[in-house]
């Protein structure tokens with residue numbers, strides 16, 4: 001609670017980055033992976049897909065498996081919770097693939113519901129397709145984290161619902177507006193975290 005309070009205070013006194021002011025090269029995005037629901041092969045493919053999509057908008061990622069590491073201290077991290085359960089009991093629609101809760105100014109946790117992703121892909125044995133789908137769900141939720149105000153797009157990766165073939169079919173990328181919002185949000189979150197930590 002104290003951390004959020006100080007972040008909110010910092011947000012009040014620092015200028016906001018606006019589109020067009022973001023650095024030419026956005027900072028890397030640190031992901032802390034809590035994997036309780038996917039095989040290592042699925043996560044490997046998911047990582048490749050996240051790196052493909054975000055690499056395409058100039059954002060690199062640093063992955064830390066929390067079973068073996070904690071990530072660099074004093075950095076902005078997003079926690080990626082790969083859940084073994086569906087969202088029953090979460091007060092979410094049963095078809096929810098992933099979610100982030102926007103309760104603080106800078107949300108920092110996303111959840112992926114593996115049974116829902118596997119069911120949407122159609123067969124839990126298709127590790128490659130499932131991995132691609134997990135990667136796309138992660139990017140979709142990360143985009144919400146980076147810019148909660150941006151919301152959904154009419155089509156593509158940021159559409160509120162995804163057709164089955166969108167989950168693992170031919171390349172699906174962030175639209176330009178969502179990409180700019182992502183880069184701006186990442187730069188801002190990184191700056192706020194650094195300021196909060198006195199760097």
Ligand SMILES: [Zn+2]
Pocket residue numbers: 140144152158159160
């Ligand atoms: Zn969404």
